[in-house]
Amino acid sequence: MSSATTFAPGTHVLLVGTKRGLFILTSRDRVEWSCQEQVFPNFRVFNAVLDQRGAPRLYAAANGDFFGSYIRYSDDFGQTWQDAERGIQFPEESGLSLANIWTIVPGRASEPETVYCGVDPASLWVSRDRGVTWEQNAALANHPTREHWNPGAGGLCLHTIAPDYSNPQRMWIGISAVGCMRTDDGGETWAFANKNTRAGFQPDIYPEYGQCIHRFVQHPTQPDTLYQQNHCGIYKTTNGGEDWTDIQRDMPSEFGFPIALDKHHPDTVFVIVEGEGRHNVTDQFTVYRTRDGGEQWEALSAGLPAGKGVRLGVLRHGMTADEQDPCGVYVGTNTGQLFATNDGGDSWKLVADFLPSIYSVTATVIQ
């Protein structure tokens, strides 16, 4: 690929995972973006992340159609890649085989060598050596309810991981269609955290587990507060998931995949909801924003497309926010458009088009 082996400090980097590889976009000003060449064109990249807790390391979830799925990492911004020495492979006696790698999450600042990964079939994997070797979390693998877990449309996937920055023993995970689970003892045990979240597709719509959770984010200064986008609503917890409050309000649909948060104004949350066709509900493609923690939502559409022929879907990792102020938000569609705002959502611009179907977007600024 043609990119430099490093980027200058202050460079904004977007990692765009698609149905046909990973694209790296860069910008100096969040106005003009430059798209680098494609990496792994024969792999479905569900997630990629740039970890800057030490020397920069780029991780990618490369899901193959023929020869398996791999976590890969690059120390030169994507020019060369390594496979994990001991990657994610289920033991033969488990009877399980890796279907897809869904998410890669750098650990807390206090554990700079640690990286977490969620996959289908639902399991949590941990690397203590920056992605070189991986171990499966045994307690989740052997959870007593596991035989009753059912997949969502995307598989039985562990897609969201939130290591609590305030408590090294606490972490939340999201599994479709199982719900939110939390550990308070560093992964030794896991409990469900789904109270008051609906599973409207089941006879019992408030089960202990079985919810089709889609994505959640943790508040950056109030660690007990998380926001969740679900198959059946938008929720907020202020007690670490002991229970959840529906903050869907007057949104035009309860269904949506992604959710993102403005780190500098963390009562500001962004969601996208979709109708039955799994695309924009009306003819206007819209991002929704709350600035008061979910009391009210406003529709953002300046610069976003509209029309009878506009039918855009956004997958669970398809939207992200950067850590700038004003906040940048990036939305990748399943038809290959990438929209961006650099003013917290007030205005949007198409920054890339004609990409393969976009699965994920992450944003980083080079330190």
Place this chain on the structure above:
Amino acid sequence: METASATTTVTVLLPQALATRVGDQLRAQVSGATLRDIIAALDEQRPGLRFSLCLETGELRPFVNVYVNGTHVRYLQWLDTPLPPSAVVHILPSVAGG
């Protein structure tokens, strides 16, 4: 086809899609009595290659096709297919497209 149960040395031809995983060495000479042995031997030479060819549960990946002297192993004995002396083992991904 001719069969044999004794260990023999065969030629394995790997697909271009695996080139980066095998250091561009797409032709290998390995020994074994069955296809299962051959894949184990390949994995010894190129650690991790078995995972590329087989699910963790042991069977061949669904879109990996293996031919022994031109015959797909689904018409033979899958991984237990015995290998004739000097056999040529082709490993190919399924056709993708229309």
